[in-house]
Amino acid sequence: MCENNKWDSSQIRNYDLDLQPIPRLHYKDPKVDELMKTNQPVLLSGSNIAKPAVDKWTLEYLEENLGKCGHTVYVSKTHKFKYFNREKILSKANPKGVEFTSETKSVEMKVSDFMKKLKEWKQGDDRLYLQQSLNSSVGSAIVKDFMGFEWRYVTEKKIRHGWGELSANLLFIAMEGNCTPCHYDEQENLFAQIKGFKRCILFPPDQFECLYPHPVYHPHDRQSMVDFDEPDYIKFPKFKNVKGFETVVGPGDVLYIPIYWWHHIESLLADGPTVTVNFWYKGGPSCLEYPLKDDQKVSIMRNVEKMLLEVLQDPKEVGPLLRTILLGRYV
Ligand SMILES: CC1(C)c2ccccc2-c2ccc(C[C@@H](CC(=O)O)C(=O)C(=O)O)cc21
Numbered sequence: 295m296c297e298n299n300k301w302d303s304s305q306i307r308n309y310d311l312d313l314q315p316i317p318r319l320h321y322k323d324p325k326v327d328e329l330m331k332t333n334q335p336v337l338l339s340g341s342n343i344a345k346p347a348v349d350k351w352t353l354e355y356l357e358e359n360l361g362k363c364g365h366t367v368y369v370s371k372t373h374k375f376k377y378f379n380r381e382k383i384l385s386k387a388n389p390k391g392v393e394f395t396s397e398t399k400s401v402e403m404k405v406s407d408f409m410k411k412l413k414e415w416k417q418g419d420d421r422l423y424l425q426q427s428l429n430s431s432v433g434s435a436i437v438k439d440f441m442g443f444e445w446r447y448v449t450e451k452k453i454r455h456g457w458g459e460l461s462a463n464l465l466f467i468a469m470e471g472n473c474t475p476c477h478y479d480e481q482e483n484l485f486a487q488i489k490g491f492k493r494c495i496l497f498p499p500d501q502f503e504c505l506y507p508h509p510v511y512h513p514h515d516r517q518s519m520v521d522f523d524e525p526d527y528i529k530f531p532k533f534k535n536v537k538g539f540e541t542v543v544g545p546g547d548v549l550y551i552p553i554y555w556w557h558h559i560e561s562l563l564a565d566g567p568t569v570t571v572n573f574w575y576k577g578g579p580s581c582l583e584y585p586l587k588d589d590q591k592v593s594i595m596r597n598v599e600k601m602l603l604e605v606l607q608d609p610k611e612v613g614p615l616l617r618t619i620l621l622g623r624y625v
């Protein structure tokens with residue numbers, strides 16, 4: 295895995311997974327469009343997409359210019375930051391508000407306090423992960439750098455590949471070793487690495503059965519139930535057969551994470567904090583052409599789950615009803 299002797303394999307966590315490398319291409323290589331057109335991940339190298347950030351966004355600069363208002367900081371007792379959607383707790387699909395606890399909580403923190411905690415952090419302390427939308431609430435210097443991103447290139451890709459509107463540009467500052475467990479998003483993603491190195495493990499949408507996502511009504515919707523650090527092969531036997539892709543992104547790299555592709559992302563161990571900016575685009579209009587694409591099937595499965603929960607109300611009735619439909623008739 296060691297490519298540019300800036301890091302070594304002792305800095306990535308050891309999972310027993312069958313992984314192939316993600317292609318790394320120059321961002322102007324026409325093969326980039328071949329891969330994007332077929333929803334394949336690709337690592338774009340040598341691009342200036344977020345060049346002003348790569349050149350200027352040191353932690354000191356960010357502390358100075360991120361703005362005085364509070365920023366959303368996630369706190370975790372472990373290295374894992376598993377997304378938890380609070381709105382799902384009392385949604386109509388979960389009327390009884392089944393008790394859910396989240397290992398990750400979010401707090402508002404001044405960037406100066408965040409940076410101070412980053413410097414003083416030691417093993418065993420809670421870990422922090424700052425997330426900030428790059429909008430008018432950040433300082434004017436950051437806005438100016440942001441305007442200097444290579445918008446012509448990313449907009450050309452959005453149009454050429456029929457992506458939807460740009461929904462967000464988020465800035466992430468992670469502690470070394472932080473890990474975002476395996477999940478998928480319903481957005482196209484250009485993941486621009488600014489500072490430090492992140493190991494990215496990706497799985498195509500057709501690995502759904504091997505990754506066992508939480509039910510759609512669960513606050514951990516879209517997240518895999520499998521704990522990569524200690525997989526429970528009894529509860530999740532197909533996880534043993536999962537097949538994926540892997541790369542390590544460094545400053546200036548941009549990774550295309552296609553919509554509905556699973557991704558597990560970790561900041562290298564013992565290499566200091568990392569900074570990332572992502573570009574999330576809504577999915578484009580997808581016409582039902584046959585055979586259906588794997589991500590369309592995931593979307594259909596989500597809609598079936600939502601409809602059944604809507605009408606059955608009680609999540610415990612979904613399994614028996616689907617089993618009645620399936621057994622002896624479809625399987
Ligand atoms: C862990 C964290 C801070 C978080 C906590 C609670 C709710 C949401 C999120 C959230 C969402 C996106 C990311 C960035 C990235 C993963 C990575 O780079 O770590 C990723 O998944 C993507 O770009 O799609 C990180 C987070």
Ligand SMILES: [Zn+2]
Pocket residue numbers: 477478479557
């Ligand atoms: Zn994500």
